[in-house]
Amino acid sequence: MTHPSLTIIRHEHRALSAMLRAITLLLSEHRRRGTLPDFDALQAMLFYVDEFPERLHHPKESRLLFPKLRGRNAQTDALLDRLDRDHLRGEQTIRELEHALIGFRMMSETGQRQARQARFENLMKQYVDFYLDHMRVEEAEILPLAESVLKDDEWAELDAAFLMNRDPLAGYEADEAYRPLFKKILGALQHSSNVGPALEAFAGAVLPARR
Numbered sequence: 001m002t003h004p005s006l007t008i009i010r011h012e013h014r015a016l017s018a019m020l021r022a023i024t025l026l027l028s029e030h031r032r033r034g035t036l037p038d039f040d041a042l043q044a045m046l047f048y049v050d051e052f053p054e055r056l057h058h059p060k061e062s063r064l065l066f067p068k069l070r071g072r073n074a075q076t077d078a079l080l081d082r083l084d085r086d087h088l089r090g091e092q093t094i095r096e097l098e099h100a101l102i103g104f105r106m107m108s109e110t111g112q113r114q115a116r117q118a119r120f121e122n123l124m125k126q127y128v129d130f131y132l133d134h135m136r137v138e139e140a141e142i143l144p145l146a147e148s149v150l151k152d153d154e155w156a157e158l159d160a161a162f163l164m165n166r167d168p169l170a171g172y173e174a175d176e177a178y179r180p181l182f183k184k185i186l187g188a189l190q191h192s193s194n195v196g197p198a199l200e201a202f203a204g205a206v207l208p209a210r211r
């Protein structure tokens with residue numbers, strides 16, 4: 001049986017992966033050409049990562065799902081501790097990333113451009129690698145464990161909580177307020193010739209939410 005809460009987690013992982021890969025492709029394309037990226041679009045993409053995955057997705061896991069899986073054995077508890085630490089680290093890193101991007105933007109016409117660009121790109125690469133690995137571990141270890149041990153009443157409680165709390169970019173109805181953000185991100189990806197696969201993946205995740 002497929003539980004709505006697990007489907008939501010997997011959809012949100014897909015949307016976040018597509019966004020992280022799109023950011024990586026955009027940055028490498030501009031680096032190769034020696035051009036400056038569209039800073040407004042990059043800020044919109046980081047804002048998305050901050051707004052939805054960091055504030056909605058990870059708290060759902062840490063507050064709702066992980067506690068139900070604790071106390072079974074030391075190995076699982078250690079893994080859950082690591083994933084909880086990852087969630088905290090992610091929140092801190094997104095602040096650093098946003099600051100590094102402002103630094104890159106503000107200093108892009110000065111002699112500091114190269115150093116600021118390298119700092120932002122290095123931090124971004126670490127963040128992307130870190131989160132892709134984090135999601136891979138959740139999908140390989142935690143979701144199958146939940147499927148095998150949780151009882152019907154626990155699923156009912158989880159599903160109700162998850163259904164109240166959705167990521168608009170992961171295939172759910174988007175708030176009107178966020179539509180300009182979606183437009184800005186999709187527009188930026190369309191102008192970039194090498195971001196085709198990422199655009200396709202991202203559009204695949206976002207299109208069901210668009211009218």
Ligand SMILES: [Fe+2]
Nearest residue numbers: 058061083138
């Ligand atoms: Fe997580």
Ligand SMILES: [Fe+2]
Nearest residue numbers: 013061135138
């Ligand atoms: Fe997750």
